Amino acid sequence: MNDYAIDTDKLCLYYKRKLALDHLTLKLPRGGIHAFVGANGAGKSSLFRVLLGFEAASSGQARVLGHDSAQLTPALRGRIGFVNEEHTMPTWMRVRDLTRMQQHQYAAQWNQGRYDEVLRHFNVLPEQQVGQLSRGERAGLNLALALAQSPELLILDEPTLGLDVVAKRAFLEALLLTNAADDSTIVYCSHQMDEIERVADNLVILERGALRYMNGPADFCERVQLWVAEFPFKAPDVWQLPGVLQVQPIEGLTHIVVFDQDDTFGARVKLLGARTVHCMPLGLDRAVNAFLAHGHAGARRAA
Numbered sequence: 001m002n003d004y005a006i007d008t009d010k011l012c013l014y015y016k017r018k019l020a021l022d023h024l025t026l027k028l029p030r031g032g033i034h035a036f037v038g039a040n041g042a043g044k045s046s047l048f049r050v051l052l053g054f055e056a057a058s059s060g061q062a063r064v065l066g067h068d069s070a071q072l073t074p075a076l077r078g079r080i081g082f083v084n085e086e087h088t089m090p091t092w093m094r095v096r097d098l099t100r101m102q103q104h105q106y107a108a109q110w111n112q113g114r115y116d117e118v119l120r121h122f123n124v125l126p127e128q129q130v131g132q133l134s135r136g137e138r139a140g141l142n143l144a145l146a147l148a149q150s151p152e153l154l155i156l157d158e159p160t161l162g163l164d165v166v167a168k169r170a171f172l173e174a175l176l177l178t179n180a181a182d183d184s185t186i187v188y189c190s191h192q193m194d195e196i197e198r199v200a201d202n203l204v205i206l207e208r209g210a211l212r213y214m215n216g217p218a219d220f221c222e223r224v225q226l227w228v229a230e231f232p233f234k235a236p237d238v239w240q241l242p243g244v245l246q247v248q249p250i251e252g253l254t255h256i257v258v259f260d261q262d263d264t265f266g267a268r269v270k271l272l273g274a275r276t277v278h279c280m281p282l283g284l285d286r287a288v289n290a291f292l293a294h295g296h297a298g299a300r301r302a303a
C-alpha cells in the first residue's frame, strides 16, 4: 500500500491555454488535517477535480489512496468524501429520507454514532426538508453525511464559505469533536487563517499551480518574521535585502516581513541606516498573506 493519501508527480492541467496545475509534485501523508492555502486561482479546486477524476490531467501523475485518479472505480470513490461550499443536496428530500438513502449506499462503512453526534451539533431535525435548512445547517448536514461514510480521504473545499461566525465555529467544532482525523486524511481548503490555525496539522501552500510550502503551521510562522525599523530620514530601498516579502510604512516606522532570515538580518537593516530595529513574531494570517502577496507581485513583475 502506498503511504500517501495524495501523491502527484509533475502534474499539469491546462484548460485550453490556461495552465492551472504546473508540474505539481505533492506527497501528502495519510492521517491528520492538511490545510490547503493559496491565492484565488492557485489551482486548489483544479487539483481536487483531477484527484476526484472529474478532470483528466494534461500530463504527469495523480494518485489518490494509492490509485491512479483517472481510473477510480465506484468502490474507490466511496472511500473518498467531498464537501464544497455549495453543499449541494436534493432540496426536496426530508433529512430522514436522505439519511436512509446514504445509510443504504454506504451500508458497509456507515458510522451512525458519528452521524448523530455531528447532526446534534446543528439542531437539524429528521422531519425537516433539506431546502428549508439554513446555510449553516445544510453545511452541518453535509459534513455529517460525509463523516458518516467513514471516508479514508475527506476533501473539504472551502466548506464554510458564506457561513456566519456562529455557523463557522459550529462546523469546525463538529469536525474536531469527531476525531475523524485519527483514522481519515482530511484536506481542508480555506482562505480563513483563523480556521486553519485551529484545525491544521499540516500547511500546504500552492501558488500558480505549484507547491510552495508544506510543513506545520507553527514551523511556517517561525520562518516568517516581522522586522520593525526606524529610519531617521527617508527609508532606503529595503527590497535589496534577502528574503523580503513585504514592506509597509506604518506610523513613521518601516515594517519589513521576511522569509527564512536569521538575526543577521537586523544588522543588515542597521547598515542601511536604521536608528533602531526590532524583530517580532507574526501570526499565521499575516505570515501567509505576506507570502502570498509576494508571490502575486512576483507573478505580475514576471508578466
Ligand SMILES: Nc1ncnc2c1ncn2[C@@H]1O[C@H](COP(=O)(O)OP(=O)(O)OP(=O)(O)O)[C@@H](O)[C@H]1O
Residues within 6 Å of the ligand: 015, 018, 019, 020, 038, 039, 040, 041, 042, 043, 044, 045, 046, 047
Ligand atoms: N473551467 C475552467 N476553464 C478555464 N480556466 C479555468 C477553469 N477552471 C479554473 N480555471 C483557471 O484555472 C486556474 C486555477 O483555478 P482554480 O479554481 O483551481 O483555483 P483555486 O485555487 O481553487 O481558486 P479559488 O481560491 O478562487 O477557488 C485559474 O487561473 C482559473 O482561471
